[in-house]
Amino acid sequence: MKHGGGQPVNAKLNEWIVEVDIHTLQKAMEAGEVSSLGLVELYLERIELYDHAIHAVLEINPDAKELARLLDEERQSQGSRGPLHGIPILLKDNIDTADRMHTSAGSVALANSVAAEDAFIVMQLRKAGAVLLGKVNMTEWANFMSAAMPSGYSSRGGQVWNPYGPGKFDVGGSSAGSGAAVAASFAAAAIGTETSGSIVNPAHHNSLVGLKPTVGLLSRTGIIPIAHSQDTPGPMTRTVADAAVLLSALTGTDARDAMSLASEGRGLQDYTSFLDAKGLQGARIGIPRWFYQNLNEEARLVAENAMKVLREQGADLIDPVSLPCEQQAAAWNIDVLRYEFKKDLNDYLAKLAASVPVHSLEEVIAFNRAHVDAALVYGQNMLIWSDETSGTLTETNYLESLHHYQKFTRAQGIDHVIAEHQLDALLFPCDEGEDIAARAGYPLLIVPAGYTAEGPMGVMFAAGAYSEPTLIKLAYAFEQATHYRRPPVL
Numbered sequence: 001m002k003h004g005g006g007q008p009v010n011a012k013l014n015e016w017i018v019e020v021d022i023h024t025l026q027k028a029m030e031a032g033e034v035s036s037l038g039l040v041e042l043y044l045e046r047i048e049l050y051d052h053a054i055h056a057v058l059e060i061n062p063d064a065k066e067l068a069r070l071l072d073e074e075r076q077s078q079g080s081r082g083p084l085h086g087i088p089i090l091l092k093d094n095i096d097t098a099d100r101m102h103t104s105a106g107s108v109a110l111a112n113s114v115a116a117e118d119a120f121i122v123m124q125l126r127k128a129g130a131v132l133l134g135k136v137n138m139t140e141w142a143n144f145m146s147a148a149m150p151s152g153y154s155s156r157g158g159q160v161w162n163p164y165g166p167g168k169f170d171v172g173g174s175s176a177g178s179g180a181a182v183a184a185s186f187a188a189a190a191i192g193t194e195t196s197g198s199i200v201n202p203a204h205h206n207s208l209v210g211l212k213p214t215v216g217l218l219s220r221t222g223i224i225p226i227a228h229s230q231d232t233p234g235p236m237t238r239t240v241a242d243a244a245v246l247l248s249a250l251t252g253t254d255a256r257d258a259m260s261l262a263s264e265g266r267g268l269q270d271y272t273s274f275l276d277a278k279g280l281q282g283a284r285i286g287i288p289r290w291f292y293q294n295l296n297e298e299a300r301l302v303a304e305n306a307m308k309v310l311r312e313q314g315a316d317l318i319d320p321v322s323l324p325c326e327q328q329a330a331a332w333n334i335d336v337l338r339y340e341f342k343k344d345l346n347d348y349l350a351k352l353a354a355s356v357p358v359h360s361l362e363e364v365i366a367f368n369r370a371h372v373d374a375a376l377v378y379g380q381n382m383l384i385w386s387d388e389t390s391g392t393l394t395e396t397n398y399l400e401s402l403h404h405y406q407k408f409t410r411a412q413g414i415d416h417v418i419a420e421h422q423l424d425a426l427l428f429p430c431d432e433g434e435d436i437a438a439r440a441g442y443p444l445l446i447v448p449a450g451y452t453a454e455g456p457m458g459v460m461f462a463a464g465a466y467s468e469p470t471l472i473k474l475a476y477a478f479e480q481a482t483h484y485r486r487p488p489v490l
Helices: 011-016 022-030 036-053 064-078 120-128 176-183 200-205 240-250 258-262 297-312 335-349 361-370 381-387 396-421 434-440 468-482
Strands: 057-060 088-092 131-136 189-194 209-212 232-237 284-286 316-318 425-429 444-452 455-462
Touching: 011 036, 022 036, 022 240, 036 057, 036 064, 036 088, 036 131, 057 176, 064 131, 088 176, 120 131, 120 240, 131 176, 176 189, 176 200, 176 232, 189 240, 200 209, 200 444, 200 455, 209 240, 209 434, 209 468, 232 240, 240 444, 240 468, 284 396, 297 316, 297 425, 297 444, 297 455, 297 468, 335 361, 335 381, 335 396, 361 381, 396 425, 396 434, 425 468, 444 468, 455 468
Parallel strands: 088 131, 088 189, 284 316, 284 425
Antiparallel strands: 057 131, 189 232, 209 232, 209 444, 425 455, 444 455
């Protein structure tokens, strides 16, 4: 299985790269069976062969091969840096990289914007030895541009399609490109971002593991924002083990992110120690039935089967449980996002190079109006709506909404039900309940649970702040008992 150094890709390796996990890639490189350069070439060949039907990858890092070659030399002379040494990773297009790639949030207004500095999490990836393979498409402005815009569309990159059924199944948003690319084995893993569902939703639709961490556990510095009270990056992978590897590399306290400072001492350097195949034994898991009521029959059966697996693996299901806030959730507005978007985006845009045509939300709106055909296929009503705010975060409505959401989703939501029933976690079907966790700033971990006529389906574990070790343990045990994920036929 020798490959690397610019040799032609052979059929055996091209088949091997599909679904391969990070641990296996690392073992193969250590054994000299493949090089990091060889992995980059394999993934690039898959992108060239198949991405024309999926549109997940916006641009390839022109330095990817050279980065891989240098990491191969370092492995030979100094040894491996760790689990991510030489591993090709894709990044969502709202994550800054100080290289020859662009960071645009999918907008043609930022199509030529090159970041002056790496995002904090990109620095962490480089330190761990990952190869930044490229940027992937996303729903433009992280789906905060237009209520009419479909998931996975951007003016810069067009429409991302679900590899399990292009044009048939929802690809999910806004980390659509991250989800589709990892599902199609275009990289070992990808980094997405979530404000409310944007990691777990595409993971659900693409039969992936999606880990949305506690807000602040991972720095947001250098990421084009929606709202600082809810934004977080997170890994999108094909296995729970790979998500744990990436989370371990991405954590770190960042002085430029106040919420990162608030989480100091809560992040761990190795989340793989929680990968326990027997992790469901004795676990207490609550079933919030209010979130199951709108499932169709197929999805209901998938969810019930997941519960059956949990019981068989030794979990104690408390069924049903109720969150005091659950019936209010459907009526919640998005005022917090509306107010924070203008302030946070203006702060980001103001720091961009003078050559970039926009440096404020107002200028983005004006640019789009001046380039209607390219920029406004679906309009920009949400951008305009946000720009109507002061941008100072002093409005009473904003302050009251922020307090209301955090109070109800924590003390009358996730914290309440977990304390009431002494639970380890809650189990949600699909990505139901993501909005409560998003407003609370709490973590979610979704894992493949089966397939329906509407495409792949996941189930999601949720718990309180900094409960990532518990969620990883539970999700890993479920994954190892089922192995539901299967690759799409491209």
